Amino acid sequence: xxxxxxxAAPETKPxxxxxxxxxxxxxxxxxxxxxxxxxxxxxxxAATFPAPYVTASDYARGGVAVFFVxxxxxxxxxxxxxxxRPRDALRYSARRQLRLDPPYWAMMAVVLAIAAAxxxxxxxxxxxxxxxxxxxxxxxxxGFAAATPVLAVAWTLCLEVxxxxxIVLLVLLAGRLPHGDDVTARRRTVRWTAWTLGxxxxxxxxxxxxxxxxxxxxWWMFCLGATVAWYLxxxxxxxxxxxxxxxxxxxxxxxxxxGAADPWRxxxxxxxxxxxxxxxxxxxxxxxxxxxxxxFLGTISYSLYLVHLPSSTP
Numbered sequence: 001x002x003x004x005x006x007x008a009a010p011e012t013k014p015x016x017x018x019x020x021x022x023x024x025x026x027x028x029x030x031x032x033x034x035x036x037x038x039x040x041x042x043x044x045x046a047a048t049f050p051a052p053y054v055t056a057s058d059y060a061r062g063g064v065a066v067f068f069v070x071x072x073x074x075x076x077x078x079x080x081x082x083x084x085r086p087r088d089a090l091r092y093s094a095r096r097q098l099r100l101d102p103p104y105w106a107m108m109a110v111v112l113a114i115a116a117a118x119x120x121x122x123x124x125x126x127x128x129x130x131x132x133x134x135x136x137x138x139x140x141x142x143g144f145a146a147a148t149p150v151l152a153v154a155w156t157l158c159l160e161v162x163x164x165x166x167i168v169l170l171v172l173l174a175g176r177l178p179h180g181d182d183v184t185a186r187r188r189t190v191r192w193t194a195w196t197l198g199x200x201x202x203x204x205x206x207x208x209x210x211x212x213x214x215x216x217x218x219w220w221m222f223c224l225g226a227t228v229a230w231y232l233x234x235x236x237x238x239x240x241x242x243x244x245x246x247x248x249x250x251x252x253x254x255x256x257x258x259g260a261a262d263p264w265r266x267x268x269x270x271x272x273x274x275x276x277x278x279x280x281x282x283x284x285x286x287x288x289x290x291x292x293x294x295x296f297l298g299t300i301s302y303s304l305y306l307v308h309l310p311s312s313t314p
Contacts, residue, residue: 016286016287017287019070019277020295022277023298024299025294026066027063027297027301029061029063030153032060033060033061033063035057035308036053036054036060061266062266065270066273068159068225068270069225069270070273071164071222071225072223073226074225075163075222079168079171080229082171084186089168089171093165100161112129133147133148140161151306155213159213162215163219163222167190167226170193174189177189187235188235194226195244197216197219197223198219198223201216201218202220202251203251205255205267206251206254208255220251220270225277227240228241228278231278245271245274248270248274252268
């Protein structure tokens with residue numbers, strides 16, 4: 001295989017329509033879970049919907065795991081040819097945050113406005129959100145600062161930001177090592193470092209150990225998606241991807257056997273998502289356009305994810 005060039009910035013990625021569709025389904029699943037299991041209307045809705053739908057809503061929380069695997073694929077694919085210079089990483093990070101931050105901050109502003117209005121109603125319970133809380137939430141460190149969350153769903157965004165910062169840092173550090181000008185060697189270093197972190201993450205998973213707001217506890221999901229990305233670009237073969245899926249399946253099985261597993265099998269949603277992506281890549285169908293409504297869901301998935309919980313809470 002020829003050695004790829006070392007551009008200053010990543011190439012424009014093709015549109016992976018299947019990923020968009022899965023992202024939309026995941027967002028819809030999280031909305032379903034919050035409506036039927038975590039909203040003031042939960043009891044009324046649970047009594048209205050058929051029992052199978054209510055039961056399914058418990059498992060719908062697995063949509064978060066789907067997001068993490070998809071992020072692993074997309075972010076790793078995007079940064080695969082990131083340049084060695086710090087300004088390349090800064091440029092990439094700035095572009096990404098310009099997509100993520102404005103909608104998030106806008107929704108924070110809406111929630112803060114509602115909270116301020118609640119204080120004006122005598123006898124109404126309200127959340128006390130201070131300036132320090134707002135500042136911590138704005139930069140995704142509320143979990144570390146023990147700050148009051150402004151958006152309840154933002155804990156996943158805190159992990160997502162850590163995911164991409166870690167992978168970008170790995171790319172930069174690999175470029176500083178001997179032979180860092182060799183893109184093939186640099187990619188290999190990134191892979192093995194990410195897999196090492198993934199192995200540590202799986203140990204935490206199998207033993208039921210929580211890492212709180214830190215990324216390592218859920219890194220294995222991101223790393224699994226990253227491995228699919230490396231398979232997509234030809235950096236690893238199907239055997240390596242199969243081993244990765246097998247190791248993760250074993251760790252999840254151990255976790256399940258020891259009783260430490262999520263009772264809603266969230267971990268298996270992550271594994272199934274990665275396996276499905278692997279099949280789509282192997283069959284060349286990752287970019288095939290699915291039904292239009294799935295594409296639409298994928299397009300609005302981030303906005304839907306941010307808006308749905310505040311809008312369902314009186």
